[in-house]
Structure formats: structure tokens, C-alpha cells
Amino acid sequence: MSRIQPLSHGLAASEPPVAKLVASQLRRMRRIVDAAVELAEQGGFDAVRLRDVAERSDVALGTLYKYFRGKEDILLFAFNEGLRRLEQGLFERRVAGATPLERVTEFFRRATRGLLQNPQLGGALIRAMSGGDRETAVQIAGSNRRITRMLVTALRDEALDPDAPVDAFAPTESEREIAEALIGVWFAALIGWVIGNEPDLDTITRKMNVAARLMLAGARDGSAR
């Protein structure tokens, strides 16, 4: 059986097919993530008590920490799996829209819908992202690249290949700038949603549409530079 190192990082963040884990270990890991997600779906971030996660997944508490660095790490892993689903969805049905603005708006609508589908879970995932532990930085950077890739392909009206390595994707300078800013707006809107819980899918989508309209208009000359 392979030696398990601190683990879980570099795993969700990069592509390597999930390190070298035996099947039984993969199953264990899956049970852990599933249990955490179930608990989050029912009661949000706070309901994900690691003792419960351990019990539900038939794993000792200590083992849990062999697979993940901590609570946020598990949820970040789930977040990344959500991203993968989103990528797959974008691949199967490309974002529609005649203009970049329409496509970008549509992309954010679909991404947001995924998160708000189960508000409890979505809020938990976002809290995990914004929790700001130094150790999760790599994970988050990885997620960011994936989101950037999706956004920019939507912007370009290109097809998205979910299986291509993320690092192979190279946006232009101006694309990167726009993407970074828009993702910032999106992220802030999501945090606002988690904290205040007022806005719904349409509100957030509208916000993103407004921001994208401003930024795409301003970049009109540079977006294909």
C-alpha cells in the first residue's frame, strides 16, 4: 500500500489522476467527501462536524486528517468536483449567445445556479473558499485557473475541453485582466449572498451582467489584442 503523505493538496489543485492511492483508499476518500457534502446540504458549513463526517464515512477521525488537511480542505475538494461538473456541462452544451456579453453573463448564470442549487451546500463551499487558511491557497489558485479558463473560452466563443490540463490554457493579457476582475466581482457577490442571503440567482446574474457590460465595453478594442 502506498505511503500517504500530507495529501489532498496538489491532488485537487492539479490534474495528476489522484496520486497513487489504492482502490480502497479512493473509496474511503470518496466516502469522506460524500459524507461532508451530505451534511453540508442539510445544515451548511457549521453542520459539517468532522466527528460526524468520520462516523458517516466509517473512518476514524485521525484517518480523515491523513486525507485532508482539515475541514475546509474537504469542502474545497468538493468545490473542485463541482467545477469539474460545470466544465463537463459547458462541454456538453456550450454557452449560447451572440455577443461576448451574452456569453459571459450566461456562463456566470450557470456557474451561480450550480452553487445556489443547494443553498446550504453552496454557502458552505463559499465559506470554505473565503475562509482564508494559508494552506488552502494552492487549492484556491487551482480553482481560480479553472474558472478563468471557462470564462475566457466563453468570452472567445470557443469550445472547452474539460480534459485538457488547465495550465496549458493561456489567456491574453487583456483576457486575464477582465477575467480576474469579473471573477472578483462574482466572488464578492457570492460572499455577500452567503452573509446576507438576500439575493437570489437572478440578482447575482444581473450583477454579473452589469459588471460584464461595463468591462467588456471598456475593453472593446483590447479584448482580442
Next chain:
Amino acid sequence: MSRIQPLSHGLAASEPPVAKLVASQLRRMRRIVDAAVELAEQGGFDAVRLRDVAERSDVALGTLYKYFRGKEDILLFAFNEGLRRLEQGLFERRVAGATPLERVTEFFRRATRGLLQNPQLGGALIRAMSGGDRETAVQIAGSNRRITRMLVTALRDEALDPDAPVDAFAPTESEREIAEALIGVWFAALIGWVIGNEPDLDTITRKMNVAARLMLAGARDGSAR
């Protein structure tokens, strides 16, 4: 002596001169905040252990919770005081710049500088903001309005009256949109800084300049609508 209610909210969020607290209570509150800030300055968010805060401020742990709802609440209060200082600074020396873009960039530069002055403290304050407790929503909404006011007056090239009630300030629809998006970008950049700690003042300022350039160009026709 006046009855202390759950307290601390509605206090930092709105203007009312700090509820009805006797001088000794005001002093106690001040000691608490000061102690928390000192600890945060030295060791960041995690170093603010409430037992230490209580000891340093010569207050019982339980009393601390009479004044604030929790750890984040104290730091949010300090954040608001920082905002007040920033407002005062903007009043004393108005943001310079011939164009809206220059002024907005300069505003974010000054705001960011204030936060990064002491990185430990700044990081702690931002973690408190993004921590996403439902109870702190009011606080955060209040801070948001204050920042919006500063940003929009910079945009308009108007003078800022730090003593005017925040709610009296009414941005236009398009101003509100731009401000909301830009503040989102700023916030996301700050969180990125807290998590990754790579970027410095200049990097963040540049990011804000890029975002502002895009958005102000896009809104050129609408900013005075």
C-alpha cells in the same frame, strides 16, 4: 447605568453616538478593541485569543460578550474605525487626479495602504470581514455603504463630509453599479492577498487601476446619467 443589550451592532454600523453607554463603559469598550488590535498587529487573526483580549483589557471574558457578539465583531468594529480614519484623511486631503480613473485609483491606493500598513492587522480585519457570520451582516453592510460613499465622491471629484450620515448619501444607479463592482474586485484582491500574501500595495493598486479603467471606459456615457 443603562441596560446593555446584545450590543455592538447598530453601533458601528450606524451613526448613533454609541448608544447610551456610560463613560466607564465606553472606556471598557475601548480597552477591549485596543487590546484586540494590539494582538492582531503582532500575530494576526489567530493571535487574537479572546482570553488574552479579556486579560489585556482588564475585563472578564463574559463581559466581552456583552459588548461584542464575538471575535469577528470586535475586529469589524476596529475595521470601521479604520474606515473613519480613512474618511477623515480623505476630508483633510482630497484625492488628487484630473480624471475619474486617476482619482478612483488613488482612492484605492490609499485605502489599501491603510490596510497593508500593518499586514498582520490588515489580514486579521479582512478575515473578520470575509468570515461570513450571519450576525455580522449589518456591520458589513454599513462598511460597504461608507466605502461606496468615499469611492463615489472620489469619482465625482466632490468633497467628502465624514460627519454626514452615510444614509444621506445617494449615488446614481450607474455610480452604484460601478462602485459595487469595483469594491467587489478590491475585496477579492484583498482576500487573495490574505490567502496568498504575494501581492503588495503596488500590485493591488495596479489591479484596481486596471479594473477601474475597464469599467470607467465602459460607463463613459452612463456615469452621469
Next chain:
DNA sequence: CCGCCGTTTGGAACGTGTTCTAATTATTCG
């Protein structure tokens, strides 16, 4: 089959945010 060695387990233990309580102190008011 045996022994090795890394993994898993169950559970104790620790740190810290938060809550609770009984006793004490401070303030207000008649």
C-alpha cells in the same frame, strides 16, 4: 505461512470560541 511496516482505529487530549452561573460590585432611585 510469517514477520514487517505502513495504515487504520478508537479514543484521549488540547486549544480556543462561546455560553453559563453564582457571587460580587456598581449605579440608580426613593
Next chain:
DNA sequence: CGAATAATTAGAACACGTTCCAAACGGCGG
């Protein structure tokens, strides 16, 4: 002043993330 009322205190207690440990387990090379 004296009594009533509110605030403060010290410290226990609780919850939960995280760490640690000794014992049991499991697969693999010999």
C-alpha cells in the same frame, strides 16, 4: 442612606477543530 436593579467578575463548562498515541489490522516480500 438603603434597597433594588444592573453590570461585572472568576471560573467552570461545553463544542468543535485538531493533534496525538498505542493497539489492531492488512497486504506484501520472503
